[in-house]
Amino acid sequence: MTLIHENTNRGHTDTGWLRSDHTFSFGGFQDPTRMGYGALRVINEDRIAPGSGFSEHGHADMDIMTIVLDGTLAHKDTLGNRVTIKPGEVQLMCAGSGVRHSEMNNSGKDPAHFLQIWLIPDTIGGAPSYQQAAIPAAAGGDWTLVAGGEGDGAALRLNSDTRVFLAEPEAGDRTPIPVAPGRKTFVHIIEGLAMIDGERLAGGDGLQVGDEVLPDIEWVTEGRALLFDMRR
Template identity: 55%
Template sequence: MTLLIHENMSRGRSRKGWLDSFHTFSFGEFRDPKRMGFRALRVINEDWIIPGAGFAWHDHADMDILTLVLKGKVRHEDSLGHKGETAAGEIQLMRAGSGISHSEMNGAEGETTHLLQIWIIPDKAGETPGYQQASLPTDGPRVLLAGPAGSSALTELGSDTRVTLLRTEEGGTTPVSPQPGRGVFLQIIEGLAEIDGERLTAGDGLQIDQTAPDIRWLTDGQALHFDLA
């Protein structure tokens, strides 16, 4: 396998009265043997949460959990004593480590919150839990959102993984071939692109483990680029 497209319309979906969630990989009641994660990347969920609602207190362990807010706000509280809001244009990282409990609620008054939540498996189990939050630069074609310690990322992961936000212009190209021994996953946030004659649109994922042609952008767009060991 060199290049695999995870089409947005074949994602799993969880719909409740307060939540509409699409799952790039198997999650909850959605099970697809072709979508069991990719290397350390385990979950990409795209969530819409109505005002006044959210995820009540629940537990995590041995997972790095990134929340990228696209619209609205998320109100976070956890068992380490962190309380606060993450707004559109900000990213939050919760390193669950040996164990942490938290809640995530829509903190936007009268507005549906739209976010991406990403789970990445750390290299070591049982590490000390932690929490980080950062604002994204408002311009620039590449923003290193998360990476290993010392990588100058906005937040620090417990694995040899780099998560980059790409901002692109119509007519631009994005190289996606991984370095030898590594893999790349690209999640389209917005825009229309093309690779090897196949169209890519918002919600599509692209899984690559060998040399692949560049992506050509047919419109302005945004994507998450995962560089995975």
């Protein structure tokens, strides 16, 4: 059965310097029916005030993807990386056996707006790693591969049998939703307005796809969306 995770039902954190919406259980938002889907554990839409951010903290056994939508982030980690992430770029930190990092708003006057995505690797431990790449240009309503597992040929390499795609459709475009046996699919609408099978989709909505074949997403406005294709 396909479920729509409505943006208005997301969890919410507001600390003053951070405003965050949680598609799945995270921090103080705990819902036993929303503990992730397949390898996808976290989708947080974060907004950080100027000059603020996440001070140094640790992670292990998780692949963490960051996609900047507006503003810039300054990243530092215990692997020695000191980089800036801008819109149009995606960062992937595979925490492995453990890594510490910080993510700070790189501006003293403008907020930073980004997605933070956690994906469960197929195996725990291993050496941590850092990757960063420009997001490949998406062609209309079609899906463009952003990250994948071994042999997928993606710019970013995940430690799971998972593929992450991006679509950047224009109004009037149609985007298909692939469904394959033994796979799980989740679609996250980043922005824009669309329809599927008579249901309205807007920025922040998620589509947890079951085994049934769905019609294409029909875009009312231009937009952006992510698709997660997962083995488990």
